[in-house]
Amino acid sequence: MSIPSIATHKPVVSCKCAAYLDWLQMLSGACLVLFMWAHLFLVSSVIIGPGVMNAIAHFFEITGMAQVGGPVIFAIFLTHFVLAARKIPFTSKEQGLMLQNAKRMHHSDTWMWVIQAVTAMIILIMGAIHMWVVLTDLPITAQKSAARIQNGWWMLFYLVLLPMVELHVGIGFYRIMVKWGVIDSKGRFGFKKKENLLTAIMIGIGVVTLLRFMFLATK
Amino acid sequence: MQIFQTDLLCIGAGLAGERVAIEAADNGFSVICLSLVPARRSHSSAAQGGMQAALGNSAMGEGDSPDVHFADTVKGSDWGADQECARIFVDTAPIAMRQMAFWGVPWNRVVPGEQTYYKGGKPFTAYEKPENEGLIHSRSFGGTAKWRTCYTSDGTGHAVLYTLDTRAAQMGVEVHDKAEAIALIHDGDNCMGAIVRCLKTGELKAYLSRATLIASGGYGRIYRESTNAVICDGGGHIIALNTGVVPIGNPEAIQFHPTGIVPTDILVTEGCRGDGGTLLDVNQYRFMPDYEPEKAELASRDVVSRRMTEHMRKGLGVKSPYGDHLWLDIRHLGEKHISTKLREVQEICESFLGVDPVHQLIPVRPTQHYSMGGVRTDKDGAAYGLKGLFSAGEASCWDMHGFNRLGGNSLAETVVAGMIVGGKVVEFLKGTDTTFSTAAIRDAMHRQEARIADLVSCANGGENPYTVRNAMFDSIMKGAGIFRNGKDLEKCVSELQEILGRARKVGLRSGGKGANPELTMALKIEGMVKLALCVAYGALQRTESRGAHTREDFPERNDRDWLTRTLATWAPGADLPTLNYEPATQVFEMPPGDRGYGGGKIIPMDAPKA
Amino acid sequence: MGRTLTFNIFRYNPADPASSPHMDRFTLDETERMTLFIALNRIREELDPSLMFDFCCRAGICGACAMVINGRPGLACHTKTKDLPDEITLMPLPVFKLVGDLSVDTGTWFRGMYQKVESWVHTDKLFDPKAQEERMDNALAEQIYELDRCIECGCCVAACGTAIMREDFLGAVALNRLARFILDPRDQRTEKEYFEVVGTDEGIFGCMGLLACEDVCPKEIPLQEQLGKLRRKMAFAAVKNILPKFLKKDF
């Protein structure tokens, strides 16, 4: 806190914006986490069999959830981006300070934040492309997905996006829990371990899913 | 030259300084506090145990009153106290504690019903009255008839200082930290402020004030082994002494605390013994009851320190690379008690010794702890010798502690005296106007500038200030430690005189730019040696044993010849202080008698002259 | 024992035009039970008398000696050399203004903080010297003290990426301080008033949960818990009037 800012900013904030925005950031993040878990459920069902995936996709299709849900998720995605971006350092000076601090301190939670910010930017671009591609080509079927994945760079694309997303989701979830005091200091380290394990499992399932798509007959 | 002007300048932002500052600010006067460190780092924050006030809320404090507190204090002082001050103190202490509660101190409170406490290592239960629920609680401390020590866990000084400092911030008291007063501005009659060296930039500044308060804490750091913070090196006393007219009262009255840890000399609180901790020797034998059947470990500090030294001299101490020590045992208090009520103690043992006090013994030895003496003031806190100069807290010799201060009485003194002296400072500020003599200011400033220039250019010589300081350490601990005698003291005085000569010849090796620490030391070393000489010379002249001052060659307390207070002044250029004496107290509410502990013979006031 | 320790120490004296920021190396033989307090004082007394650093209590209770020790903020007096490798790097705390070498000006920052969060008991009552003290539950007093144990060393601020990036962020120490006053029934500030102090992006909503504060605090103050509670309290305070009744409990 600098002295000039004390002298010039009276600590009177009759606006509750900061609180609202924090709520929204957390809720949008939480929604996206829930969505990503559901999403994983949908997509990885292909491991059991393309029929299962098709059935689930079909269910979303006929109830209209894919047509409405897709854009809604897209909107939440953008909202979350706008809110969370307030926290991301954009000047190289700030980025440098943050990085230096994480390096100097060897502090895992600080590093985790750095990871979150970096993955966020990648997700923003790749996630948007992905959603665009999938949502402009409804309905979703296992065969279409398989065709996409077996075609050109898409496999690589997902192999990058997948860990980015899972890391971001995992860390984001942990972060909500500590920031809102849902877990306390004692539970923290245990929770972090479990959370990391979960992330690893998710990435594992994702990779298996991708492999399954790779070798799925596209008819 | 940057000049600040204010109504009151407090040299020191510990409890005493800030309490006086708040009083003045409350009455609309402008106040600046100076401090070597941010106010909250002042040494007051290190006091763990608590502060005494006769509230009598707890079961073990029942029946307590200011009168009982008064008797304990005067006995504790071995009748060296000014009884008028002691009376003011005990009567005001309960109010001061309540005021601290009002301002936000989280005192521990009475929990009603059967409670388990410890005494002499044994648990017992006492019934806390339901009607006292939630009132300020108290714990036991050495040398008191009742449990009277108000506390917050074991961070009393910390909690109280933080509260006072927030109050000061609220009242708009300015604190200029990392600022060191290096000389008073005066014309021989009036004090007009101080010359201050900024410890951030090294610049010299003049602070002009209508009233100036010395509240700079103790001077324990003239000893090498001291529980005091490293900043407690007598800066305030030195500038008072350097005026040539302001006396230091009872400089020889130095208290040693029984339980400084070995080797780092960090204090573990008396609360350990108050709560039931015991002292063991090399055979893990509890020896204190043999010497003091009644009070055992809870006899007053000077007694316990002496008994420990006596026991170690019999060869029953524990040998270590850092010298002999004894053991403090608090294991029986149990993990829960230790990790809540004595948590700081546990932290200290673990971080600085690698000892877990729940299962292991703590190495301790008596260590310099408190300076009863200080800038002599009258009962209003006005210093002798200069108008407009006041003093309060450990820096002062107000003098309720005489030759031995009771645990818990000094922290209480800071806020009580702060309140009283603050009131008197306000009266003074209301009633007087000061004319600042520009000649005196310029003169004071030039003198300090010249001093610094000489040190930087090694004009007087190239003595290393740290070497000189180490020589002083060696000399004073040998001569004026716990036990004293004529031969060693004489040697000590002559050594210190030689060291004083060297202190006057120090010069810098490091250029002295900015907040240079070598310059800080060099500016102070001569004064520190002078203070050490006041201690040693005062001790040499006082041919009796009283309180903490123990002469092996004069074991009796001699009320006939020595019911007096030493007043040490330093004539410019002299090699020894000038000692004068005044009666210990003008008013006798309690005539001299036996303390009931400590043993020792007394030569009564009316004994025929030898 | 018997190790030789190498100290890499940041040096810069802003008051000396000839000085520029650099690292100096010193070597010392390690002695038994050596702490950084002992080591630094030896370096100053034996090797370089101009070395600036701060110690006060040398007992881990005043907060003066915080510095960056091998990358992490901590109390030097509290750090035993035997817990460190042979190479020890010491830097001044970031965020705070440098005084010189390892010494920083924490006083000014903290004073500013008190003013900003109004770190004192707000009450319209007047002290009555004749009255008995107001009662307080002992458990509550102990809870308040638990948060009052902060020694203002500044480690939590210097370790916090947010505070390093954003000058106006209050830092865990200030948020914890406010939590202390919220607990204290003597402080009559309303939830709304507290909200105005910390319900901002400089306050609790600026905290990104990096938790370095919690991990470096030498007093082991439960900062994560306190920040969590404060965030909940402030966030719910903001939506109180939109919330359905059954959700309106006290957070």
Ligand SMILES: Cc1cc2nc3c(=O)[nH]c(=O)nc-3n(C[C@H](O)[C@H](O)[C@H](O)COP(=O)(O)OP(=O)(O)OC[C@H]3O[C@@H](n4cnc5c(N)ncnc54)[C@H](O)[C@@H]3O)c2cc1C
């Ligand atoms: C380890 C320990 C534990 C103790 N425990 C207890 C206890 O439990 N109960 C009890 O009653 N007493 C206890 N005491 C004693 C008590 O803490 C002190 O006597 C008391 O705090 C002194 O307060 P003060 O305000 O006079 O001085 P301090 O708190 O020491 O403040 C001195 C101030 O003066 C400033 N200063 C000094 N020199 C200069 C200068 N030249 N220029 C500018 N500023 C200067 C310092 O920066 C500081 O702000 C303990 C003492 C120690 C060492």
Ligand code: HEM
């Ligand atoms: C699948 C998509 C995403 C999910 C599931 C997700 C999830 C989350 C969650 C749960 C949090 C924690 C929220 C909080 O602490 O309040 C979070 C934080 C964050 N997210 Fe995302 N997010 C996603 C996409 C993005 C995108 C596209 C960005 C792009 C900028 C982004 C940037 C951030 C940032 C910077 C934070 C940290 C905020 C902080 O520390 O305060 N996220 N995210």
Ligand code: HEM
């Ligand atoms: C409503 C929006 C979404 C729909 C309908 C959707 C649908 C799909 C489908 C059908 C696949 C299979 C592969 C393919 O067809 O290309 C897939 C895979 C994938 N999606 Fe999405 N997706 C959506 C949003 C997102 C978002 C927001 C992200 C994260 C930013 C994301 C990340 C991924 C990843 C990483 C894969 C690879 C899957 C794996 O290996 O498990 N998706 N998605």
Ligand code: SF4
């Ligand atoms: S909260 Fe902890 S780290 Fe922060 S200033 Fe206080 S004691 Fe230091």
Ligand code: F3S
């Ligand atoms: S490190 Fe900083 S971001 Fe928050 S959790 Fe601690 S204040």
Ligand code: FES
């Ligand atoms: S010197 Fe006080 S905490 Fe280290």
